[in-house]
Amino acid sequence: MGRYIIVRLCHAAIVLAVVTVLVFVIARLIPGDAIMAAMAGSVDMSDASVVKTVRATYGLDEPLPLQFLTWLERFVTGDWGTSLGTGEPVLNMFLSRLPVTLELFAGATLWSLAIGLPVGLIGALKRNSGTDVVLTAGALLGVSLPSYWEAIVLIYLFAVLLPILPPSGYVPFAEDPLLNITSMILPSFVLGTHSAGLLARYVRGSLLEVLGQDFIRTARAKGLRERSVVIWHALKPAMIPIVTIIGLSWGGMLAGAFFVEVIFALPGLGRMSVDAIFQKDFPVIQATLIAVSVNVLLVNVLVDILYGYLDPRVRIR
């Protein structure tokens, strides 16, 4: 199992190396020179010698591979550059926003598990019953509802009509734990319902597939209760595709965070990315892209490790 984990981590490292190259190249390929744009107000850009000086100052006259290595070296040592928008060091901006987004993701994943697992389980065990039809329709609704619409409706219901939750804003946990949690309930719910619907459908499908397998018949023939058949024999093999979906949802949550953090005024990475994209704030965009990739890669390694735990056949390879 140790060897298996090391191999997975090596794979992730290779992918990460490719990602850093891509991120660097993409930033250079996007039309519109950010440095020029940023400097346009303060220096005379029509003067070729001034442009040359500016470019030299930022190392833009070096060959691209050298620029890449310089950038990579700085990035690895924690010098992520300065935001063109705020003038703050990007690393500081990133670290101050990371906890907000992590809390949001964790909350959303909890919601998604709390809703998706039981709904899928009940759907599979009472397949084709009225309950199943209602739950499946609900799951489909959860997947299809646009999160911004859901967010506005929920704010109206739980902050305006029935004012029990704050409509938006963020308070650090250390400052006011209760307010921190209540202010996270709605945003994480909105982000979580989408993956909850997806999860419910996968749990139902996966469990139904496993329940049709020969070894389930063997388990029933031993005289086990239906409950034990499901929990002991069906759930573990059924969890393999489910773990994949949980991992994929976590990886894809940043896209949802773009909407949710803006609507609920949360100072997280989603909000920071949206601002950076509008301002062509390249250092911030680059940092975000790499953070997203690392996030997805780490989750994938975690999913792979869970596969190994769930399915003994995977461990051998």
Next chain:
Amino acid sequence: MTARLQVRDLVVEYRTRDGVVRAVNGISFDLHRGEILALVGESGCGKSATALAMLRLIPDPPGRIVGGEVLFDGLDLLKADDAQIRAVRGNRIAMIFQEPMTSLNPVHTIGDQVGEPLRLHRRLTRPAAIARSIALLGTVNIPHAEARIGDYPHQFSGGMRQRAMMAMGMACVPDIIVADEPTTALDVTVQAQLLDLLKHQVDTHGTSILLITHNLGVVARYADRVNVIYAGRVVEAASADALYARPTHPYTIGLLRSVPRLDQPATETLAPIEGQPPDPLDLPAGCPFHPRCPLATAQCRREPPPLRAVGDAHHVACWVAAHG
């Protein structure tokens, strides 16, 4: 002596998109203590459905047990409540399935799976069940059982998996073992070893075995009595000796002629049964075998023949053979 298990007029239907299929159409038989009864027939003839229906393991939907009785120990298993049937399954009546590849759970160890009936029915602790499983794997000739007890099914060969299935079936020393094509996927030497193990179980514990197979060689060597099944009905029931000495139903005769025999001259060609098994959605009227039968008469096309005695404990469902 009353039979240990009595199956009476069992009817099983499957609802398919194209209509209702009657897979088992009024099958009856007795199973006595210490005997091996074979159910023989082509695939799709209803022999596996019969076995599954006895323990109510037919997946519903699409399957459904429509009628009949399965009497065991004063209890009609088809009417028993959930707790009663669970107490029989794996404990008094165990099943050994075909397909050892898919019939074991891939994510649990062999030891846990073999020991499971013991923990359930004998209330053994996990360590005690594992210890007993090691002994069981030893009796089914799995070498180094202590070392292999923590293995997963994919680490076992096909023959070893089927042996583990047998160990699982024998765990609680059941009164009846239902073996559904237990050796189909295995090579001939392994087949013989496994069937000898079953036979040993009969000799030492008086276990009754319901052997479901299409392999007439296996039947000849191991079965005491044989029920030949065609299109969901018993068409001939006899002792194995009588069946091979005096096969009476044209279908049985056809089956035996289509098997090569070492004591026949090699120049003799095998005679296959002409035609296809009937479409279960559209069974022919009268005797279901008449479209393929060389002896069919007008009566065969009209009326289904009842099972009638033609000798001592030898019954045949055929108008022509019964007259002759």
